[in-house]
Amino acid sequence: MLAILRPYIALYKHYFWQILCGLSLALLTLFTSVFLLSLSGWFLASTAVVGVAGLYTFNYMLPAAGVRAAAITRTAARYMERLVDHNTTFKILAYLRTLAFRKILPLSANQLAQYQRADLLNRFIVDIDALDHLYLKLFSPIVTALLTIGIIFIVLSNINLPVALIITIILTLTLLVVPVIFYQAGKELGKNLAKQQSEYRLLLINYLQGQAELTLFNAQSRYRHKLDELETNWLRNQQQQSNLMALSSALVLLIAGFLTLLVLWLITQYTLSPLVALFVFVSLASAEILAPIPAAFIFLGQVLTSATRTTAIFNQTPDIKFVSESESQKVDLSSAMLQFANINFSYPNQPFAVLTDFSLTVNQDEHIGLIGKTGCGKSTLLNLVNRAWEPTSGNIYFNGTPLNQLDEKTLRQAIAMVPQVIAIFSDTLRQNLLIGNPQATEQQLIEVLKQVELEKLLNTDQGLNLPIGQGGRALSGGEIRRIGIARALLHNSPLILMDEPTESLDQQTEQQIIQLIKQTCKNKTLIMVTHRLTDNPLFDRVISLNS
Numbered sequence: 001m002l003a004i005l006r007p008y009i010a011l012y013k014h015y016f017w018q019i020l021c022g023l024s025l026a027l028l029t030l031f032t033s034v035f036l037l038s039l040s041g042w043f044l045a046s047t048a049v050v051g052v053a054g055l056y057t058f059n060y061m062l063p064a065a066g067v068r069a070a071a072i073t074r075t076a077a078r079y080m081e082r083l084v085d086h087n088t089t090f091k092i093l094a095y096l097r098t099l100a101f102r103k104i105l106p107l108s109a110n111q112l113a114q115y116q117r118a119d120l121l122n123r124f125i126v127d128i129d130a131l132d133h134l135y136l137k138l139f140s141p142i143v144t145a146l147l148t149i150g151i152i153f154i155v156l157s158n159i160n161l162p163v164a165l166i167i168t169i170i171l172t173l174t175l176l177v178v179p180v181i182f183y184q185a186g187k188e189l190g191k192n193l194a195k196q197q198s199e200y201r202l203l204l205i206n207y208l209q210g211q212a213e214l215t216l217f218n219a220q221s222r223y224r225h226k227l228d229e230l231e232t233n234w235l236r237n238q239q240q241q242s243n244l245m246a247l248s249s250a251l252v253l254l255i256a257g258f259l260t261l262l263v264l265w266l267i268t269q270y271t272l273s274p275l276v277a278l279f280v281f282v283s284l285a286s287a288e289i290l291a292p293i294p295a296a297f298i299f300l301g302q303v304l305t306s307a308t309r310t311t312a313i314f315n316q317t318p319d320i321k322f323v324s325e326s327e328s329q330k331v332d333l334s335s336a337m338l339q340f341a342n343i344n345f346s347y348p349n350q351p352f353a354v355l356t357d358f359s360l361t362v363n364q365d366e367h368i369g370l371i372g373k374t375g376c377g378k379s380t381l382l383n384l385v386n387r388a389w390e391p392t393s394g395n396i397y398f399n400g401t402p403l404n405q406l407d408e409k410t411l412r413q414a415i416a417m418v419p420q421v422i423a424i425f426s427d428t429l430r431q432n433l434l435i436g437n438p439q440a441t442e443q444q445l446i447e448v449l450k451q452v453e454l455e456k457l458l459n460t461d462q463g464l465n466l467p468i469g470q471g472g473r474a475l476s477g478g479e480i481r482r483i484g485i486a487r488a489l490l491h492n493s494p495l496i497l498m499d500e501p502t503e504s505l506d507q508q509t510e511q512q513i514i515q516l517i518k519q520t521c522k523n524k525t526l527i528m529v530t531h532r533l534t535d536n537p538l539f540d541r542v543i544s545l546n547s
């Protein structure tokens with residue numbers, strides 16, 4: 001268990017002072033609680049003893065002021081403790097989330113393919129969120145309770161060692177044994193809850209994304225039934241978890257009550273010093289010290305599952321490694337010549353080779369059309385140039401330098417890609433274009449929109465700030481391709497890769513796009529995957545991958 005949590009606990013050293021401050025405030029809160037209880041108890045008992053006779057002789061003011069001061073200090077300290085602890089937790093979560101993002105980004109398509117998108121999102125949000133229990137509900141209360149018990153023992157042992165020992169032993173045993181019982185009782189439940197939460201999100205996201213199809217095929221209710229079933233089970237488990245938590249609080253209260261009775265009995269039995277009455281209040285307050293801990297252990301199963309799932313992401317090392325900028329070979333980026341030398345490639349766990357001993361030289365400013373039967377490996381070839389995948393053997397050279405000796409920035413500068421499916425982000429037209437080149441000026445953006453014949457998108461009051469994508473202005477298939485081409489043009493790289501840019505377009509739009517590519521790629525090297533021989537006039541050479 002510790003091995004799973006160690007990497008996350010190790011993070012706490014970066015937040016040492018904040019954690020120390022949080023712990024001190026937690027201690028202050030607990031001690032003012034004990035003090036408040038003791039003083040109020042004493043005050044009530046004393047006023048009862050002196051009765052009306054003490055109206056003019058008993059000093060009511062000082063203890064009353066003490067009670068008020070303790071109550072205010074307790075509230076303020078609790079508030080400050082929550083503020084500091086939550087701040088620390090948010091900082092830790094922010095660090096973990098940034099780390100997870102940094103780990104996910106360089107993973108290859110193959111590595112990411114093992115996760116469903118919704119599952120990845122789940123790990124990123126829910127699992128990392130669950131780790132906040134670790135500090136807020138486990139680490140901080142346990143350390144505070146241990147310190148409090150230690151300090152209570154030191155103070156009480158000076159008054160009466162045997163009773164102090166009895167209280168300390170009972171509190172320590174409760175701290176050690178009760179959480180273990182509740183951890184065991186809640187372990188499976190926690191695992192199931194983490195799993196069910198993740199499954200529910202996955203199913204819900206699929207349901208929402210595929211709602212149009214589900215409605216068209218009248219399959220909504222069947223899918224909904226699955227979702228409802230999962231939700232019912234999930235709620236049942238949540239209810240069981242709440243029952244366990246209630247049971248843990250009841251048990252802790254019972255132990256605190258028992259301890260109080262025991263101390264009272266000891267005082268009356270052995271007529272101990274009146275100061276020992278303080279022990280009664282400590283026993284009463286012990287419920288506050290211990291109560292959060294068994295409940296936290298019920299969540300431990302969930303935290304462990306989330307930690308395991310998060311660590312699985314953190315431990316992935318990218319399949320494809322880029323050399324650093326300082327190690328990178330310098331290449332000329334004003335033009336592009338590409339050589340494929342004896343490339344062999346097969347996808348992991350696939351029995352057949354997609355490319356076998358493939359060699360080709362694409363000269364500077366040459367336009368190559370890649371054709372071949374569906375599934376023969378055309379898109380794969382472009383992805384090898386992009387280094388989304390690595391050839392099993394053989395090398396690809398850009399202007400004479402092997403691709404794997406270029407750092408990522410240089411490679412991305414060298415290549416612009418128009419993929420088969422172009423992502424339109426739910427953002428403004430401007431931001432969607434700036435993906436191609438964040439430094440592009442307003443004038444360049446307008447110019448490129450004219451080049452790809454999309455200037456009509458500027459005919460609104462919003463201009464480049466027109467929202468597009470989900471929730472914004474809808475774009476036709478041809479317009480989306482043009483946005484893809486516009487991004488590639490803005491990128492201004494010497495090599496352009498296009499994966500079926502005219503696929504599923506009508507003949508007229510297809511011809512317009514071909515003309516557009518012809519014009520805009522005049523002084524660039526182009527490799528374009530196509531199924532259509534009508535694209536032929538665009539190419540200097542057509543390469544068939546079938547042969």
Ligand SMILES: Nc1ncnc2c1ncn2[C@@H]1O[C@H](COP(=O)(O)OP(=O)(O)OP(=O)(O)O)[C@@H](O)[C@H]1O
Nearest residue numbers: 347348350354372373374375376377378379380381
């Ligand atoms: N990630 C992957 N894992 C395993 N096999 C894959 C993967 N991607 C593609 N393939 C397989 O590799 C082969 C080549 O795929 P690729 O997409 O390169 O073909 P293509 O020639 O571009 O096809 P199309 O013309 O239909 O787009 C196909 O048999 C495909 O099923």
